[in-house]
Amino acid sequence: MPSDLRRHKFDLESEEDASNPRSGVVKLTIDIPSSHRPQVAAEPHPPPRWRTPEFIFYGLVFCIVVPILVWVPISLSSPAHPNYSMYQRRLSQGWLFGRRLDNSDTQYRSFRNNLLSLVLLASASLGLKHIYIVALRHSRDTPRTSRSYLIPYLVTFSTLMIAGLHGTSILKVLLIISVNYAIAKSTKGSRLNPFLTWVFNAVVLFANERNDGYRYATLHPSLGILDTVPGIYPRWHVSFNITMLRLVSFNMDYYWTCNKVGPSDPGSSLSEKQRCAIPHTLETYSYMNYIAYVLYPPLYIAGPIMTFNDFMWQLYRPLSIPVRGRLAYLGRFIICFLTMEFVLHFMYVVAIKDTKAWGGDTAAQLSMIGFWNLIHVWLKLLIPWRFFRLWALADGIDPPENMVRCMANNYSTFGFWRAWHRSYNLWIIRYIYIPLGGTKNVGFTSLLIFSFVALWHDLSFRLLAWGWLVTLFILPELTARYILHPSKYGSSPWYRHICAVGAVFNILMMMAANLVGFVIGTDGVSYMLQQLLGTTEGVQFLLFVCICLFVAVQVMFEYREEELRQGIVRRC
Secondary structure, three states: OOOOOOOOOOOOOOHHHOOOOOOOOOOOOOOOOOOOOOOOOOOOOOOOOOOOHHHHHHHHHHHHHHHHHHHHHHHHOOOOOOOHHHHHHHOEEOOOOOOEEOOOOHHHHHHHHOHHHHHHHHHHHHHHHHHHHHHHHHHOOOOOOOOHHHHHHHHHHHHHHHHHHHHHHHHHHHHHHHHHHHHHHHHOOOOHHHHHHHHHHHHHHHHHHHOOOOOHHHHOHHHHHHHHOOOOOOOHHHOHHHHHHHHHHHHHHHHHHHOOOOOOOOOOOOOHHHHHHOOOOHHHOOHHHHHHHHOOHHHHOOOOOOOHHHHHHHHHOOOOOOHHHHHHHHHHHHHHHHHHHHHHHHOOHHHHHHHOOOOOOOHHHHHHHHHHHHHHHHHHHHHHHHHHHHHHHHOOOOOOOOOOOOOOOOOOHHHHHHHOOHHHHHHHHHHHHOOOOHHHHHHHHHHHHHHHHHHHHOOOHHHHHHHHHHHHHHHHHHHHHHHOOHHHHOOOOOHHHHHHHHHHHHHHHHHHHHHHHHHOHHHHHHHHHHHHHOOHHHHHHHHHHHHHHHHHHHHHHHHHHHHHHOOOOOOO
């Protein structure tokens, strides 16, 4: 190597360029000759504060407060508690230390009780694919640089899987997705394509909910016999909102391809951002590829969500996903699953919430019921998403990681939503946020987006109220960023502490919004606020919570500084 050539490493990490199955990160190492390297001084990072008296104090606070956070819901879940009899009928037989199990959440129970069946289904999918590949190689030479030869297998297995899941309702699913395909192909690059696509899919979601998935007998009594074959999972319309996102993705990607929108193919390996943006040839947007994408088995039930362009690029230019990375991801899934098992066996917060068995509880106890219900929501989404992503990774497809930070490690409203259901966030940015103008009108765009997100989840006022609250709570952060911009005040010694105070209010508002939308609704939050603000004890506890959150935010700030010192940059 010439003496004037030195190796300089640049680790680039962003949520758009995530492709590592273990971290959701791609790291790029670039060799640059020193004579051509731009002479730009690196921005110095402050030295670590972990061993300063300030952060030693914060560590002591953590050692005291965190065990209390865990102990309060455990004590409320004791058989000796006066309210235990109000919810004990919702508990079932457990397997840890003779404890009973709170498996009362319908959504997570459907996953937990069918986990073995899902493992067998994934094993069958991977095993049959291997047999298919071996048989195909015996009959003809399969290309090494592309896996497009898997399309017939994916279409066949997907169709059989959907038939087993939904029975004769597979005809309804195929009809809807075929009509959506017809809209794309008939309108091509016309503006009617996005218009009809959005109108059709919105009407379908509303009609699915209104008609409870439809019944053949309502069309004609003679078709009633078809209703007698419902399949293993007859409520196909409940999870169809995930499928709807893929339908929109295909039509919009095809629309932009017809209009030659997007960067050109460099002919080399592509990042996640490039795979989403770079269009394929028009021939790629075929019905077979469309079915393989929309009904792709590992991601059909719950996601994560991939764009059509990304899915097809991963078939045409397969990614190298190390076995070690897949095993590490399997280990993370097992740890998360066992964590949830501990919560279900020792903290009956879901049963307490559903039966409103909180009579006589203090403001601190009520708050912990709400907080651990939010943790339960985070875990019950994280675990299925990681299972299905693990299945996809084992199949050679790398979808986005949905949860890139722990729920309790967020202080920014924007950062929280970028880290929560990340694949959905990326979908919204590509298909709604940017087409609506992006940052040109953040407030109005955010209102439309969160209203859509709320109605997409469920056609209910509770979630619509959640969407509006989230939009409202974004405004203080936007205002604070404008008034106290880091480029002007970031070097001031007081800036970090002012930001921490603002972050405390951010966290409280995000908790309130999510409690409304996903846990106890507006009535439950109203009761909790009465206990917190209407009593002296409640006000004292709220002040104590704010102090604890201030400490936690300071640790979050330093944690992110530590990431930067290690060359890790996250946009959340």
